[in-house]
Amino acid sequence: METLAALEARTLIAGHRNPAATDDDARRQIGESRQYLADFEAALERSSTPRELIDRMTTTYPDLANPYTLWVAAHDQLGARA
Structure with missing residues (x-):
């Protein structure tokens, strides 16, 4: 991400972008x-199971465009502990 930010692009088209997003502003997307x-x-750090992690993140980000990616990440990080 730091390398991308160093380019100082004004426009960024994300591959997994929410199609309802209002713009392609690079600084906003990177931030x-x-x-x-x-x-x-x-x-x-505060979760011990994938379900806890998913619940915490969906509480913070209720409008995720692709919740499956979060599910995969949660199970990748915590699945072995469950």
């Missing part, structure tokens, strides 16, 4: 992505 990843890490 939102950084925040999501930070929130995921914080929720991961």
Whole structure:
């Protein structure tokens, strides 16, 4: 993400973009992505099962465009502990 930010692009077209998003502003998308990843890490530290992690993230981000990606990440990070 840092390399992408270093390009200082004004437009960013994300591959897994929400088609209802209002714009392609690179700074906004990078900032939102950084925040999501930070929130995921914080929720991961407080969760002991995939379900807990998914619940924490969907509470914070109720309008996820692709909740399956969160499900896969939660099970990848915590599935072995469940």
